[in-house]
Amino acid sequence: MKHLILFLPVGLFLAACSPKATPSSTTKAVVDPNESLIRASKDRFPDITADKLNQGRSIYYGGACVNCHAAKNISNWDEEQWSKILDNMAKQANLTQPEKDAVWKFIIAVKLEVK
Numbered sequence: 001m002k003h004l005i006l007f008l009p010v011g012l013f014l015a016a017c018s019p020k021a022t023p024s025s026t027t028k029a030v031v032d033p034n035e036s037l038i039r040a041s042k043d044r045f046p047d048i049t050a051d052k053l054n055q056g057r058s059i060y061y062g063g064a065c066v067n068c069h070a071a072k073n074i075s076n077w078d079e080e081q082w083s084k085i086l087d088n089m090a091k092q093a094n095l096t097q098p099e100k101d102a103v104w105k106f107i108i109a110v111k112l113e114v115k
């Protein structure tokens, strides 16, 4: 319901500014990358949030996961392999349980998004 209320004025505004408005290419560029990850993974992780994904992403690409090696290509391993790898790597990186959970959800969301 909230979404409807938020989008209605935008729709009216765009309609008022037609015919020159070309929303498709311009609006896509400003879409939060997390939105697509949330859409891909919300059935799997009903409690998923942008904060959680940001936390996982920053640990993965800029935090403890790049202390020993460059960030690995997520698609190189399937979910089962990742589960074992992350159990091992989370220990190497001294991640707390919530940090490990954030990295796990980020990885799986990326995999689900690509599917």
Ligand code: HEC
Pocket (backbone or CB within 6 Å): 060, 064, 065, 066, 067, 068, 069, 072, 085, 086, 089, 090, 092, 093, 094, 095, 103
């Ligand atoms: C204390 C050092 C260290 C940290 C921190 C670390 N790794 Fe690793 N990781 C290694 C080593 C050593 C290897 C094996 C050599 C290689 O593949 O680079 C490895 C391998 C991997 C592999 C390849 C596994 C395979 O089967 O080939 C992945 C994926 C990976 N790490 C992900 C991560 C992630 C995600 C994190 C953060 C949670 C992380 N690593 C943190 C040391 C570390």
